[in-house]
Amino acid sequence: MRLSRLLIPIAALLAAALLCVVAAFFSVRLVEDNSRDSVASALTRDGQDWAEVDVNGLQVFLIGTAPDEAARFRAMTVAGSVVDSARVIDQMLVAEGDDLAPPRFSMEILRNDAGISVIGLVPSSSDRDRLMAGFADMAGETAQVSDLLEEAEFPAPDGWRDAVTFAQRALRDLPRSKVSVAAGQVHIKAMTESEEDRRRIEADLRRRLPEAVALTLDLSAPRPVISPFTLRFVIDEGGARLDACSADTEEARDQILAAAKKAGVAGEATCRLGLGVPSSRWGEAAARGIAGVAELGGGSITFSNADVALLAVEGTDQGLFDRVVGELENGLPDVFVLHADLPQPPEAAEQGPPEFTATLSPEGGVQLRGRINSDLTRQTADSFAKARFGSGAVYTAARVVEGLPANWPARVLAGLEALGSLANGSVRVTPDLIEVRGTTGNSEASADIAALLLDKLGDAEEFDIAVTYDEKLDPTLGIPTPEECVAQITGIIGDRKISFEPGSATLDASAKDIMDDIAELLQLCGDIPLEIQGHTDSQGRDEMNQQLSQSRAQSVLDALRNRRVLVAGYTVTGYGETQPIADNGTEEGRESNRRIEFKLIEAEPAVDETDAVEETEADAEDGDGAAEAEPDAPEEGTGE
Known part of the structure; x- marks a missing residue:
């Protein structure tokens, strides 16, 4: 009986314990399932469907291969927002990334x-x-x-x-x-x-x-000082043009060019920027002057610093002239002084104005013709021209007459100086006008000539400049002479050296840059008579040194040909050890003697046949009994 009384409580206790275990088991499964489903749903909604979720009790494991580190971190964050982040265990891998993109060098x-x-x-x-x-x-x-x-x-x-x-x-x-x-x-x-x-x-x-x-x-580039600060605008039978234009700022330049275009200047006009302007309102003053000439319908206006000269066309209406001049006088800034002139028709026709002309041919020949007021003026003009263009290039045929203007010598000399700015062309001097026509390689020649004439003759003088710029004549863009080419090759090489592999005629890698630079220059020089010389030191036999120097000079020629240099006029010569420039007894001297040189082939002067025969006979006599010494060099050495 006592035993049965004990079994009943024990059985009840065991049943309760079993029931608790079963309840706990199912509770844990419920918690695990809820955690797994909740985290998996959250990852899917966030686009992290690559991640897998596993649970073990309260622990949540994230498994899978993340495409990158940012995705892995995002998956951990999403899971931690659903369950306690301390329960989330990271067992994810990160995929190996693609090769890193190179940086911008x-x-x-x-x-x-x-x-x-x-x-x-x-x-x-x-x-x-x-x-x-x-x-x-x-x-x-x-x-x-x-x-x-x-x-x-x-x-x-x-x-x-x-x-x-x-x-x-x-x-x-x-x-x-x-x-x-x-x-x-x-x-x-x-x-x-x-x-x-x-x-x-x-x-x-x-x-x-x-x-x-x-x-x-x-x-x-620093702006040049322009003296005098010059502007000249003309409207004649050839149309409107700017013979010279200077401005102190880009705004003033634009203002002047806009006024000139409005007045009828066609094409691209230029205006030189520089220092020395007489007033900060230069652009405004120039634009007013240009507009005034356009309103008159012709004539010219010249600014030389603060002096302004307006010349109307003969026959311009007096009332229109007076009004335009009055408006300019009132509108120009105070610093400017206006001189206006309306030529009156002559009372009687003359036989023709006296004139002096100077012409410069493309070959450099200069001819002086026309009228000169005195022998002294003619001699002065002749001497000036010979000093400027060369004694053998000047032909003077000017005639001395009386009655020329007092300033005739100054006008003639100024015209000759203006002619010196041209490659070819002419200058015509009359009592009322100086005309300059021609071609030049200086893009600023028109402005320079205008400034020169204004400086020499004053702002009241009338002149007409029609100068054409030819890029082929520009010395800054011209092709160097053969002599200049050879000199520039020496400068290109400088302290560097055209080197070869030891004992051979193969250019080494260090010679590539030098050959590139020389080829670039020779392409510009064109087909010139050039000798490529090879030289060695005195080590080795004479014959081997000569052959090596010849092969190396030929290698240089081949390298230039491969770089598309015109080599038809080139020759190669190996001089071996016969022309040393340093002592072969030292290593430094031998290094200097191993070299490549470029020499211009000069035209040979004609030789008198009698002299040539005598020289040949003399050489034959000197050579009798002379023996050539064998160099003290190793038998198998090379003059590399």
Whole structure:
């Protein structure tokens, strides 16, 4: 009985325990299922359907391969917003990413009097030491080179090396500049010494630009001092034109050109910017003057500093003339002084005005014809022309007459000086007019001639300038002479050297840049008579040295031909060891003697046959009994 009484409570306790276990089991399953379903639904809604969810009690496991680290972090955040983030266990992987995109390589080069600074990111394959050595050589001993470059382990992009090489060469001519370099792109911003230097440097840079590089230029030059500050506007039977134009600012230039266009100037007119303006209202004054001439229907107006000369056409209505002049006098700024003239018709016709003419032919010949007021004036004009154009180029046929104006000598000499600004053309001097006609290679010739005549003769004089600019005659763009070409080759080589592999006629890698520079120059020079000379030191046999020097000169010729240089007029000669320029007893001397030289082939003068026979006989007599010494050199040596 006692046993049965004990079994009943024990059985009840066991049943309760079993019931608790069962309830706990199903509760845990319910919690796990709810956690799994809730987290999985939240991940799906957020677009993270790549992630799988597993649970173990209260722990929630995230499994799967995330496309990137950001997606993995996002999945953890979403799961932590549904259940306690401490319950979320990260068992995710991250997919391996694609190859990293290469960075944008670029370089900024700043050069001034203090030195050169280089900053940027370059490929690790760049020859950084050589690049810095080039900058150091360019800066000189007194200036510093700051290397602020960083490197990245990526291959150099297309166009990078060409851009860097071009930028480094361009920097040599630009002591105050900023050069930006990227793959296939170079931007140059620099200050030049003068406008002429700016045009020369720009033309040279564009000529040397590789095809694979895009160039952006921002070259500036200090504005010149213009004295006198000149402007001349004319309307005649040929139409409206600006013979000379100067302005102090771009706004004044635009104002003047707009007034000239409105007055009838066709085409592209130019106006030179410079210093020396007599008034800050120069543009306004010039525009008023141009509008006045246009209202008169013809004539000219000339500004020379603050002096203004208005010349109307003969026959202009007096009332119209008076009104226009009155408006100008009231409208011009106070600093300007206006001189106005309305020519009156002559009472009787004359046989024709006296005149003096000077012509300059394209070949350089000068002829002086017409009337001169005295022998002294004729001698002075003749001497001036010979000093300017050459004694053998001047032919004087001017006639001395009386009754010419008192200022005739000054007008004649001013006309000859103006003729010196032309490549070819003529000057005609009459009592009322100086006409200048011709062609020039100076784009500013019209303005220069106008300034010259105003300075020599005054602002009241009348002159007519019709000068045509021919780019082929521009010395800044011209083709160098053969002598200049050879001199420039020497300058290109400089301290460098055309080197070959030891004991052979094969150009080594260091010669590529020199050959590129020489080929670029020779393409500009055209077909010139040139001798490429090969020279060796004295080591080795004479015959071997001669053959080696000949082969090396031929290799240089072949390299130029491969670079599309016209080599039809070139010859190659190997001189071996016969023309040393240094002591062959030292290593430095032998290095100097191993060289390539470029010589211009001069035309041989005619030789008298009798002299030639005598020289031949003399040479034969001198050669009798003379023996050539064998050099003290190793039998198998080479004169490399």
